[in-house]
Amino acid sequence: MKKCLFLFSFIFSGYWLLHAQNLVPNYSFEQADSCPTFPNDRYFEYSLGCVGWGQATSAWADYFNACDTAAISIGKNAPWVGVPYNTLGYQNAYEGNAYAGINMYSVSLPNYKAYLLTNIPPLEIDTVYQVTLHISLADSCEFATDGIGVLFTTYGSPNRYIDTTLGITPQIDYSSYGVITNSINWTTLKGTFVADSAYSTLIIGGFKTLSKMKIIAVNDSPSNPHNNSFYYIDNIVVEKLSSTGIGSITNNNFNPVLYPNPFTDHASLIFSNQEQQNYTLTISNSQGQVKQSIDNLTSNRIRIERNGLPSGFYYYQLRNANNILANGKLIIK
Numbered sequence: 001m002k003k004c005l006f007l008f009s010f011i012f013s014g015y016w017l018l019h020a021q022n023l024v025p026n027y028s029f030e031q032a033d034s035c036p037t038f039p040n041d042r043y044f045e046y047s048l049g050c051v052g053w054g055q056a057t058s059a060w061a062d063y064f065n066a067c068d069t070a071a072i073s074i075g076k077n078a079p080w081v082g083v084p085y086n087t088l089g090y091q092n093a094y095e096g097n098a099y100a101g102i103n104m105y106s107v108s109l110p111n112y113k114a115y116l117l118t119n120i121p122p123l124e125i126d127t128v129y130q131v132t133l134h135i136s137l138a139d140s141c142e143f144a145t146d147g148i149g150v151l152f153t154t155y156g157s158p159n160r161y162i163d164t165t166l167g168i169t170p171q172i173d174y175s176s177y178g179v180i181t182n183s184i185n186w187t188t189l190k191g192t193f194v195a196d197s198a199y200s201t202l203i204i205g206g207f208k209t210l211s212k213m214k215i216i217a218v219n220d221s222p223s224n225p226h227n228n229s230f231y232y233i234d235n236i237v238v239e240k241l242s243s244t245g246i247g248s249i250t251n252n253n254f255n256p257v258l259y260p261n262p263f264t265d266h267a268s269l270i271f272s273n274q275e276q277q278n279y280t281l282t283i284s285n286s287q288g289q290v291k292q293s294i295d296n297l298t299s300n301r302i303r304i305e306r307n308g309l310p311s312g313f314y315y316y317q318l319r320n321a322n323n324i325l326a327n328g329k330l331i332i333k
Contacts, residue, residue, distance in 0.1 A: 023120045023238045024202065025052040029098040035067035036081045046160065048100060048116065056115035056203045059103070059163035064232070066097035089139035091232050094186045099234035101138070104145045104206045105215055106228030111164045115205030117157060120238060122198035128288075130192045131172045132237040133204065137218070139183035143229040144218045146180065147208030149173045150191070152199035170207045172287070179214050186234065192241070192288040194313070204233060256318065258304075262331035269302045269316070271326065279320045283330070286313055306332060 031051040039062050046054045048063045055061040066083040078085035083099065084092045093099050102114040123129060131150050149170035151158075158166055172191040180187050206213070215229065256271040269281070276298045283292040283304065291309055294302070304316070309332055317327045 021239065023123075023240075024236045025118060025120070026050060027237060028093070028095045028235045029053065029063065029065075029100050030096045032063070032065055032067065032098065036063050036065055037068055037070060038080050039087070050098065050100075053100065053116060053118050056117040056157040056205070057113075057160060057162050057166065059112055059114040061114040061116055062101040064099050064101060066093075088141070088226065088230055089183070091136050091139070091183075094134045094136075094234035099232050101230060101232045102205055104147070104229045104231060105143055105210075105213065106226075107143075108227065110210055113163070113165050113206050115157075115166065115203050116233065117201065117203050119200055120202050122154075122200045123152065123195040124240065125195055125198060127195050128192060128241040129195060130190060130237075130239055130241055132188065132190045132235075132239075133233060134186040134188050134235045135180055136186045136232045136234075137180060137183040138226070138230040138232060140219075140226045141183070141230050142217060142219050142225055142227050144179050144181040144216055145206065145229040146175050146178055146214045147206040147212070148180070148189070148204070148231070149175075149207045151203040151205075151207065152195070152197075153201045153203065154197055154199055156201050157203065165209050166203070166205070166207060167209075168207065170203075173207070175208070179216050180231065181216070181218050183218075194286045194315075196286075196313075202236075202238065204236070256326040256328070258316070258328065258330060262333045263304075263306075264333050265306050267304045267330065269304060269318070271300055271318070277320055279318055279325060282317050283309075284315050284317070286315075304330070 029050050033049050033051060036049050048054050048061055050063050062081060064081045064083050064086050068079040068082040070079055080087050083097055084090050100116055102116060104113060106112060137144050150172035151168055151170040158168055171193045174189045174191060177189055256269055258267055258269050260267055279297050281294045281297060281302055282290050284290050292307065311332050314330050314332060315327065316330055318325045
């Protein structure tokens with residue numbers, strides 16, 4: 001069986017990436033309120049049917065658990081919401097015996113989109129967090145899509161009463177993984193961001209509007225066709241990455257000075273480099289994506305150009321082949 005594992009990994013500017021405690025309660029959906037026997041039989045309570053999880057909007061999210069063993073009387077001889085067999089196909093859990101599921105697109109209701117919601121301990125401001133989840137396309141679906149992401153809020157759901165796309169940009173956007181087509185194995189998605197508020201609610205789903213989504217046909221004649229794009233989701237991890245601290249210096253003799261900060265067009269980074277060692281400067285955004293990189297530098301002064309970067313917070317890191325020499329925050333107005 002072909003293994004398809006997409007792993008996005010990176011070293012965030014100035015941070016040592018050390019794993020910490022998972023902040024997501026019931027992260028693999030093992031703890032059920034009661035054994036599910038039908039797709040979202042707790043729909044009107046905005047509950048998913050497992051401890052700590054619900055749906056963020058009025059769109060129907062689903063809960064699958066191996067405890068459901070009652071065979072469907074029509075169609076496939078499988079439980080409605082069982083694991084690994086269910087009405088949408090076959091998939092073992094990534095971990096344990098349960099997982100959740102959300103609809104991302106359907107031909108009959110193209111704007112209908114479901115979201116998962118849970119509460120977490122408040123995040124620490126100016127702290128880097130890594131968010132990992134595992135998804136698999138249901139193998140009876142005729143379409144696959146992109147656009148899944150993770151939104152953090154301090155106030156719960158932005159709108160409980162809609163069943164379409166939440167019009168908010170998520171802190172974590174997995175669009176760089178492209179359209180997720182793997183229905184045999186689980187695809188691992190990873191992303192990193194810096195918390196700018198004490199977020200206490202986590203929402204998972206598709207945040208792209210229909211006009212911006214990539215939608216492809218993957219199965220023209222499945223044995224049990226569903227003209228939609230539905231994804232199983234399992235093993236969700238939000239963990240703090242321990243850091244040396246924003247603006248800290250790992251070499252006390254390096255003494256970097258960045259000015260002006262904030263800046264509009266350019267800034268200068270000046271530091272001690274008596275040995276004229278070779279180093280690399282990287283500029284990353286709040287999601288850890290490297291936006292600028294300059295290699296083979298040997299002077300003690302660098303001119304940092306805006307080069308079309310939008311206004312916002314960024315992080316610089318200066319390092320040689322073996323060590324991080326300095327890191328800090330810069331602001332573009």
